[in-house]
Amino acid sequence: MPPSKAWKLIYQRLLLYKKLDKMQNNSIQVKGLQKSYGQLHVLQGVDFDVEKGSVFALLGSNGAGKTTVIKILTTLLKRDGGTATVNGFDVGEKPEDVRRSISLTGQFAAVDEILTGRENLIMVARLRHLEDPSKIAQDLLNRFGLTDAADRRVSTYSGGMRRRLDLAMSLVGKPQVIFLDEPTTGLDPEARIEVWKIVKELAEAGTTVFLTTQYLDEAEQLADRIAILHEGRIIANGTLAQLKKLFPPAKVEYVEKQPTLEDVFLAITGKKEEI
Ligand SMILES: Nc1ncnc2c1ncn2[C@@H]1O[C@H](COP(=O)(O)OP(=O)(O)OP(=O)(O)O)[C@@H](O)[C@H]1O
Ligand SMILES: [Mg+2]
Numbered sequence: 001m002p003p004s005k006a007w008k009l010i011y012q013r014l015l016l017y018k019k020l021d022k023m024q025n026n027s028i029q030v031k032g033l034q035k036s037y038g039q040l041h042v043l044q045g046v047d048f049d050v051e052k053g054s055v056f057a058l059l060g061s062n063g064a065g066k067t068t069v070i071k072i073l074t075t076l077l078k079r080d081g082g083t084a085t086v087n088g089f090d091v092g093e094k095p096e097d098v099r100r101s102i103s104l105t106g107q108f109a110a111v112d113e114i115l116t117g118r119e120n121l122i123m124v125a126r127l128r129h130l131e132d133p134s135k136i137a138q139d140l141l142n143r144f145g146l147t148d149a150a151d152r153r154v155s156t157y158s159g160g161m162r163r164r165l166d167l168a169m170s171l172v173g174k175p176q177v178i179f180l181d182e183p184t185t186g187l188d189p190e191a192r193i194e195v196w197k198i199v200k201e202l203a204e205a206g207t208t209v210f211l212t213t214q215y216l217d218e219a220e221q222l223a224d225r226i227a228i229l230h231e232g233r234i235i236a237n238g239t240l241a242q243l244k245k246l247f248p249p250a251k252v253e254y255v256e257k258q259p260t261l262e263d264v265f266l267a268i269t270g271k272k273e274e275i
Contacts, residue, residue: 027052027177027208028073032082035068042068044232045082050225055199055209057223059216059265064229066212070181073210074104087176103170104179110166113155117146117165120154121172128173140168144198160191167198178202180211184218196221216261226261230269 001009028050035043042065050056060066071077073086075095083090089097111120118137125133141150144164149157154165163183170178180199184192192215199222203209213219219226220240227237236243243264259267 025052026050027087028056028210029085030069030073030082031084033069033072033079033084034081035065035072035077035079041232043072043079043082046229046232046234048227048234048237050208050210052208053203053206054224055203055211055222057219057226058210058212058229059214059219059226060212060229061269062214065232066229067181069229070104070179070210070212073098074102074179075099076104101175102177102179103173103175104181105166105170105183106181111154111157111162111169114153116151116153117141117157117161117168118150120165120169124169124172130173136172140171144168145194160187160194163187163191163195167195171202175207177208177210180209182212182214184213184215192218216265220261228265228268236264236268 026049028048030046030048033043033046034041046065046069048056048058058066058069068077072079073084073091075091075098079092085091086098087101089101091098111117112123115123118141121137121140122133125136130136137150141147144167146161146164146168149161154162157165163186167180167183170180183199184195187195196218199209199211203224209222211218211222223240225237225239226243227234229235236246238246240261243261244259246264246268
């Protein structure tokens, strides 16, 4: 074989290994994702990767397309273009495999009001064909501080309790990737902090967490990486420290003001000219 051909082969092999390595380290890979509703081009080529066992926060204003991204990744909606894989499975071609390895806590709580908290959890465990649904339910009720309310109908729960139950339901069966669409919207500060604690514990245990939020402090608290979705594209993606570097601190005399993530967000999305 001529040397040039041999080098070409080696190069191609290396590229393949690099691609495989990337797939193994990433739970989610999205490239050139597109979606329109009629004339409204919501996603116009969205790219990002989410590393296994990390917390990834997708930020964006109302209507930016965050829920649309989540719906495509959880196989509830078909993409128009681009590629998206979750746990190595293409969301369009292998939706069953994707669904088996994920869970979704939607923007609006999906608990059954007529059932009790315990019954909701047992129902999900049965739907997932798991052994010993009662034990799974009891463990989750303990973990989420819902033991006292376990046998009350969910219609009597507060907003925070419903959210906690909703989160508990998404953990039945220990999914590898969990999607949380605005997990703390409408919660009081105490309940928010509780949810944050749970998300941190999940990530520490190796679960990949993909969350959307409009609360910038939530992303600051939780996320290993933060991406900002704006006008159909990801316009910034990095760690909090990297995003803060995009926005140099303003100096007032001798006091250095560190930008908050909110300052970075507003500056990048052009909503605020200066701080
Ligand atoms: N089924 C649909 N049909 C038509 N338009 C839709 C549909 N679903 C969403 N849209 C529009 O697409 C855009 C993106 O919606 P999406 O729900 O993804 O935004 P979002 O970032 O999750 O917003 P929010 O922060 O309010 O939850 C919005 O303008 C919305 O009105
Ligand atoms: Mg939404």
